Amino acid sequence: MSLRLRSDIATTSTEHGTVLLDERTGRYWQLNNTGSSVLHALLAGQSQERIAAGLAERHDLDPRQARSDVTAIIDRLRAAKLLVTS
Incomplete structure (x- = not known):
């Protein structure tokens, strides 16, 4: 799934x-x-999983928490109708 603004x-x-x-x-x-x-990585075509893994590594987070955080950001941007599927 590719997302764009x-x-x-x-x-x-x-x-x-x-x-x-x-x-x-x-x-x-x-x-x-x-x-x-997160937004810039998405727009560059990175997967949610790769973005979450990078956040977990950079900020010493539990990988499950990082995945949850990335999903929450994407869900909020989509709910605000800022992001759409390309």
Whole structure:
């Protein structure tokens, strides 16, 4: 499953992560650095499993917790209709 941002979602990187703006509604979301790295890895085509493994290694997390965290981020972005399946 390949995910991408909707074409009308603008992004801006900040020192604290990434801000996403829905140009249709004017709503915006801010991702912290971890959420931002998850999003960028997804957009680069990495699998959820690979992203979670990287987080677990970098932050000394239980791999199950890392998978749960990555899934939660993706689920929230999809629920907000920011991410779509390509």
